[in-house]
Amino acid sequence: xxxxxxxFVKGNEAISRGxxxxxxxxxxxxxxxxxxxxxxxxxxxxxxxxxxxxQAESEVAAANMLMGAAACGIRAMTSxxxxxxxxxxxxxxxxxxxxxxxxxxxxxxxxxxxGDIGPSQGDYFQxxxxxxxxxxxxxxxxxxxxxxxxxxxxxAFDLAFKYRNPVLVLADAIIGQMKEPVVxxxxxxxxPEEGQDWGLQGAVxxxxxLIKSLFLDDGALAGQNLKLQAKYKAMQAEVDQELFLTEDAxxxxxxxxxxxxxxxxxxxxxxAQGKKVGLVRPITLFPFPSDVLxxxxxxxxxxxxxxxxxxxxxEDVRLAIRTVADSAFHAQLPGNLPTPDDFEExxxxxxxx
Amino acid sequence: xxxxxxVTNYPEVLTDRPTHYCPGCHHGTAHRLVAEAITDxxxxxxxxxxxxxxxxxxxxxxxxxxxxxxxxxxxxAVATGVKRARPDKIVFTYQGDGDLxxxxxxxxxxxxxxxxNITTIFVNNTVYGMTGGQMAPTTLVGQKTTTCPGGxxxxxxxxxxxMTEIIASLGGVAYAERVAVNNVKNIMKAKKAVTKAFEYxxxxxxxxxxxxxxxxxxxxxxxPLQANKRVETEMIPYFPLGNFKDVLAKEEK
Amino acid sequence: MPSRVEFREDRCKGCLLCTEVCPTGIIxxxxxxxxxxxxVVEITPEGMSQCKGCAFCAMMCPDFCIxxxxxxxxxxxxx
Numbered sequence: 001x002x003x004x005x006x007x008f009v010k011g012n013e014a015i016s017r018g019x020x021x022x023x024x025x026x027x028x029x030x031x032x033x034x035x036x037x038x039x040x041x042x043x044x045x046x047x048x049x050x051x052x053x054x055q056a057e058s059e060v061a062a063a064n065m066l067m068g069a070a071a072c073g074i075r076a077m078t079s080x081x082x083x084x085x086x087x088x089x090x091x092x093x094x095x096x097x098x099x100x101x102x103x104x105x106x107x108x109x110x111x112x113x114x115g116d117i118g119p120s121q122g123d124y125f126q127x128x129x130x131x132x133x134x135x136x137x138x139x140x141x142x143x144x145x146x147x148x149x150x151x152x153x154x155x156a157f158d159l160a161f162k163y164r165n166p167v168l169v170l171a172d173a174i175i176g177q178m179k180e181p182v183v184x185x186x187x188x189x190x191x192p193e194e195g196q197d198w199g200l201q202g203a204v205x206x207x208x209x210l211i212k213s214l215f216l217d218d219g220a221l222a223g224q225n226l227k228l229q230a231k232y233k234a235m236q237a238e239v240d241q242e243l244f245l246t247e248d249a250x251x252x253x254x255x256x257x258x259x260x261x262x263x264x265x266x267x268x269x270x271x272a273q274g275k276k277v278g279l280v281r282p283i284t285l286f287p288f289p290s291d292v293l294x295x296x297x298x299x300x301x302x303x304x305x306x307x308x309x310x311x312x313x314x315e316d317v318r319l320a321i322r323t324v325a326d327s328a329f330h331a332q333l334p335g336n337l338p339t340p341d342d343f344e345e346x347x348x349x350x351x352x353x
Numbered sequence: 354x355x356x357x358x359x360v361t362n363y364p365e366v367l368t369d370r371p372t373h374y375c376p377g378c379h380h381g382t383a384h385r386l387v388a389e390a391i392t393d394x395x396x397x398x399x400x401x402x403x404x405x406x407x408x409x410x411x412x413x414x415x416x417x418x419x420x421x422x423x424x425x426x427x428x429x430a431v432a433t434g435v436k437r438a439r440p441d442k443i444v445f446t447y448q449g450d451g452d453l454x455x456x457x458x459x460x461x462x463x464x465x466x467x468x469x470n471i472t473t474i475f476v477n478n479t480v481y482g483m484t485g486g487q488m489a490p491t492t493l494v495g496q497k498t499t500t501c502p503g504g505x506x507x508x509x510x511x512x513x514x515x516m517t518e519i520i521a522s523l524g525g526v527a528y529a530e531r532v533a534v535n536n537v538k539n540i541m542k543a544k545k546a547v548t549k550a551f552e553y554x555x556x557x558x559x560x561x562x563x564x565x566x567x568x569x570x571x572x573x574x575x576x577p578l579q580a581n582k583r584v585e586t587e588m589i590p591y592f593p594l595g596n597f598k599d600v601l602a603k604e605e606k
Numbered sequence: 607m608p609s610r611v612e613f614r615e616d617r618c619k620g621c622l623l624c625t626e627v628c629p630t631g632i633i634x635x636x637x638x639x640x641x642x643x644x645x646v647v648e649i650t651p652e653g654m655s656q657c658k659g660c661a662f663c664a665m666m667c668p669d670f671c672i673x674x675x676x677x678x679x680x681x682x683x684x685x
Contacts (some may be wrong), residue, residue, distance in 0.1 A: 064434065071434075
């Protein structure tokens with residue numbers, strides 16, 4: 001058992017350390033700003049831990065390597081940033097369709113296209129609504145602090161294997177590049193037989209296993225889709241969010257990731273001025289905390305969604321509360337670094353109605 | 354006293370079912386050679402098959418092995434992941450010319466260059482079969498396909514790619530050979546090459562590669578016999594048979 | 607040594623590759639269609655008596671539908 005001590009690290013390093021603590025055995029990456037610390041750190045640390053590190057020839061290749069390794073029932077991961085994530089979408093769809101538990105990390109940056117190398121939340125649609133083809137869902141976890149980046153990376157592996165589904169950790173350049181204290185911890189009581197009842201091993205004294213997503217026979221693809229949808233429904237049990245001063249709030253600010261954390265500071269400041277504002281910070285973007293938001297809407301509260309994009313999660317907020325209320329929206333423009341002061345005016349404006 | 358013995362022995366790993374391949378298609382022969390190689394070497398129990406996209410996407414129906422379907426062109430990357438996760442297993446890809454030499458060019462080059470201890474069986478029939486006969490990177494000059502209806506010409510489409518020579522030039526490659534299965538003599542040589550390729554994987558000395566020249570009677574608009582003849586008259590002159598790299602042979606000299 | 611060939615007619619696709627490699631030229635296309643609609647190959651009884659048991663046909667066949675048998679002297683008491 002490891003003795004907890006505080007380390008002062010970037011989010012990228014926290015994610016890497018979390019993955020190692022979770023027992024990741026294989027990592028496949030490719031350089032792209034702002035996540036290069038992840039492959040650089042793991043190129044040293046993973047072989048030292050007895051694992052395999054490969055710098056792939058592209059993000060496409062890395063995602064497909066992840067597919068192969070995870071198909072063996074082994075804990076494996078890849079990381080990238082927005083343009084590289086676009087390249088991975090085919091492999092992600094295959095992993096979802098073949099039920100392969102790969103972990104993918106997106107340290108998102110500004111877009112569309114080459115964008116910039118700073119933070120943004122412009123990949124919400126890509127992550128939650130499916131950047132790849134077909135009807136599938138990933139579990140999407142959005143850390144708001146460097147400690148959370150460590151913790152949620154470990155959770156990502158557990159959930160991936162629990163549901164035999166790919167899981168996405170959605171961070172951004174702020175989380176990736178910011179240094180904060182982290183208390184590292186190692187999960188205990190991991191199942192040593194995890195993944196061994198379905199993973200590729202070489203068929204000895206048993207029928208061969210086939211990992212596939214092609215279903216051509218009559219009714220087969222329909223059956224597979226129903227099976228996947230049932231799984232995504234079961235995933236609702238994993239929904240997670242932070243509620244901050246929501247009980248007596250008149251206005252609920254909804255924000256995720258680093259923006260959620262910055263908005264929390266603004267809410268705290270405005271509360272000190274007597275303003276009745278609160279925050280809901282979704283931690284799982286899929287499953288989305290729709291029930292929590294609807295519950296608050298039924299209490300007559302109003303909503304302001306703040307995102308570092310041109311309006312993506314706000315659609316899910318509106319969908320959740322549509323029978324009762326609507327949500328205002330404030331865009332922190334991609335390319336412009338946010339501060340707590342930036343959110344004061346929009347929140348006050350929304351509070352006044 | 355005489356006793357009847359069976360001359361033909363099909364390996365158990367080759368499943369007993371009719372194939373979906375067209376009459377005269379060489380995929381069946383290639384599948385059988387792979388089945389024989391891994392059986393002769395005693396590798397069946399530890400083999401993992403990485404399928405690809407093309408007519409042979411259903412190879413897992415004919416080889417009774419743990420297997421995974423991979424996206425078009427990405428089999429060498431998927432194989433890399435599998436081998437890194439399970440280094441003690443025999444991991445191989447089976448790919449056609451569109452899959453390997455077009456969309457998958459980066460993946461095969463880098464997998465070979467890294468010297469991944471895997472084996473690739475590359476079936477080259479100079480055309481995209483499954484999708485109905487489009488031009489492939491290995492389509493010969495003058496050959497008519499649905500996307501070069503006037504015949505491939507150098508000025509517009511470039512020259513056909515000789516993959517075995519390119520793979521052989523990469524540092525991580527232990528073995529690279531081109532074979533054909535258009536007559537019995539070539540089939541015997543092909544079997545030796547495929548067996549050697551898998552045997553080299555057990556030695557963990559790098560990447561092994563066998564290109565098998567094959568027919569596609571349907572998309573060449575030929576009878577099986579005519580198509581088989583074309584391998585000899587048109588394909589072998591451009592894609593010469595033989596060994597292009599063998600690191601162990603070099604050491605022995 | 608007498609040898610014989612068994613064709614799995616239900617698997618034959620009538621590609622005729624076997625007819626080309628048989629060194630004795632005894633394989634020919636029949637006039638029979640199998641259930642899949644392929645015109646299958648055959649060896650006449652007279653042709654079969656010429657079979658050398660080389661199994662070139664089976665090696666060439668892409669559909670695993672040829673089985674070849676031959677006969678050998680059973681082991682006697684000689685050393």
